[in-house]
Ligand SMILES: NC(=O)c1ccc[n+]([C@@H]2O[C@H](COP(=O)([O-])OP(=O)(O)OC[C@H]3O[C@@H](n4cnc5c(N)ncnc54)[C@H](O)[C@@H]3O)[C@@H](O)[C@H]2O)c1
């Protein structure tokens with residue numbers, strides 16, 4: 001911190017040494033130019049003084065010359081006012097510069113400890129330093145920049161510097177009027193430094209007397225209450241994690257996993273890891289675990305497995321609190337600590353659960369996700385959320401916690417059921433529908449290949465969807481969903497409810513497809529989305545093989561209202577306040593609405609069911625024809 005302040009001072013001094021003569025000449029000629037002004041021209045003079053003094057903080061402006069000129073030409077009162085305003089604006093500019101540089105410079109140049117020290121120093125020095133240094137060249141600039149850097153309470157900063165500037169402006173006015181024959185610069189300096197120093201010493205003396213006598217007045221208590229309210233705990237946390245794509249991760253020639261694990265940087269010894277694997281993966285590829293162990297053996301110098309891998313149940317069944325217990329116990333018994341890496345391999349449900357456990361065990365341990373379903377590779381496994389279901393609500397308990405790394409191994413998808421391959425494509429349609437008409441076009445043009453699960457098309461769809469998903473998280477300014485908007489949850493208010501209503505028979509992706517279709521019908525019903533755009537969405541989902549109705553939707557409450565509508569209230573509660581649902585205004589453009597009209601939603605839902613039944617009838621007819629022929 002001291003080094004940084006010294007650099008700021010050096011910069012100011014050097015710029016003065018280099019440019020002071022030029023600046024003095026320029027200001028003097030500007031002054032003689034402006035001195036002839038009268039009447040409304042005086043306002044220009046006033047403005048000139050304010051601007052000069054405001055930028056004194058970054059430019060080598062001879063402030064005492066400008067100030068003396070202001071008082072001489074504008075008169076004592078307007079002159080002093082222009083000096084006061086200019087100096088005070090200059091303080092704000094300096095504070096702002098310090099505040100910005102704190103973010104840009106100190107986070108790079110200063111360690112956490114150094115920044116802590118800087119704040120302590122500023123606290124100790126308090127406002128006294130700001131007042132004392134106000135009239136001292138170079139230190140005046142440095143002290144306000146430093147105040148910004150340590151985020152000295154702005155209101156207090158403004159009050160102190162305004163008062164000190166008032167004093168300074170008054171001193172200039174006095175000197176200019178009554179001491180014309182003395183050296184004005186040194187007179188002002190002496191007056192502006194000496195008198196505040198005396199005042200500050202008197203204040204300290206008074207504080208000392210008060211504390212010795214133990215006499216704490218009500219105003220002291222009020223003052224400390226104000227200070228407590230203004231303490232700012234502000235810091236920035238930088239997150240970065242790679243999302244990589246690979247094929248056959250345990251092939252002896254594939255070093256992708258090794259490279260990622262070495263980023264954990266445990267020096268001097270092999271990186272300790274544990275492996276937690278979805279039962280679905282192991283069932284379909286019985287030698288998968290053995291291959292993993294051989295891989296670790298092959299690279300034993302750098303990485304090692306702490307004990308036997310843990311195989312866990314896949315699918316929604318794992319997303320419950322009772323399952324997290326087993327995971328905590330496994331981590332505990334293998335003495336997993338914050339230097340180790342947990343490698344989780346599985347579908348979205350396993351990754352959500354292991355992710356939650358890793359985020360909370362020892363207050364957060366490193367998680368390397370290896371998503372094993374289409375949906376996990378393009379959505380669930382690449383983002384920053386985790387969670388388990390609880391108290392009848394989906395994802396009720398969870399955290400926002402970025403992973404250490406993500407490694408998408410396409411070869412894991414070879415064993416995935418057609419149903420699960422298709423389900424994952426719903427998230428690709430979702431992100432295209434709200435964010436990218438280009439990707440939507442691509443999905444339409446490749447729907448046939450995707451429906452046939454062709455590798456090339458599936459891989460592109462996954463990678464592009466993951467990219468758009470990550471862009472939304474990293475670039476939209478709300479990675480941890482502090483605001484109400486949830487664009488990535490398009491179609492999800494109904495989807496989450498439908499999953500629960502079907503007792504998780506309906507896959508997440510299947511439910512999202514239905515949720516999007518329902519919201520598209522509703523958007524058309526309220527005149528937001530054109531018929532042709534809605535038709536494009538419905539046709540794409542149908543071409544990808546999604547059924548746009550589920551029997552669980554035929555459940556109603558005692559008032560005859562579809563049960564799925566309760567998903568809106570669940571969603572509102574999850575957002576915590578105002579409802580905010582993303583709807584489409586056209587393909588590729590998501591918009592937020594805050595009210596859903598249940599009567600119109602009912603009309604939309606009936607229309608969706610009717611069209612679905614018509615589609616099923618057409619399909620079974622064409623099936624009969626093909627059987628006959
Ligand atoms: N955290 C997030 O941001 C986020 C985003 C979207 C979805 N999700 C969650 O993800 C879950 C859905 O994930 P999903 O669609 O991946 O399904 P899933 O995790 O429920 O898995 C479906 C089935 O596939 C099996 N399986 C997994 N990998 C396999 C493989 N390679 N071969 C054969 N079978 C395999 C599983 O054992 C399971 O039976 C939901 O709980 C949803 O809430 C989370």
Ligand SMILES: [Zn+2]
Pocket residue numbers: 379427492508512
């Ligand atoms: Zn989803």
